[in-house]
Amino acid sequence: MQIFLTFIWVFLVGGFICMLGQLLILRTNFTPSRILTFFVVIGVILGALQLFEPIKNFASSGITVPIVGFGGVLAEGVIAAVRENGFVGIFIGGVAAAAAGIAVAVTAALVVSLIARSRQKM
Helix, strand or coil: CHHHHHHHHHHHHHHHHHHHHHHHHHHCCCCHHHHHHHHHHHHHHHHHCCCHHHHHHHHCHHHHCCCHHHHHHHHHHHHHHHHHHHHHHHHHHHHHHHHHHHHHHHHHHHHHHHHCCCCCCC
16 A cells, blocks of 8 residues: 555645646747756755655655756765865765766667657748
8 A cells, every 4th residue: 555655745846847838838938948957946946945855755766857956966966965064065966875876867869869760840
């Protein structure tokens, strides 16, 4: 029963984030890049305020899979690096924490670009 409740919360939290993104698309003049940036900033703010971790413990992949999770990882990485390295941690913490995700995204983009045929939009 516990796993079922976990799935429900993951679906509800992730669905709420997606719904918020869809509302931003429909009701504002924001471009997709601005909406993505907005979600990353929300994740950074949640991480900086130490709210991202409790939400992650509650909703697991419902908060970490959307782009909000990237912002949370950046904030957590910066906070940990600042504790360890001081001021320099501001510059190295986020990239170090998100390095695996960035590497997977770049590798996947390379593979897809080699497989797929590009064509112009009409």
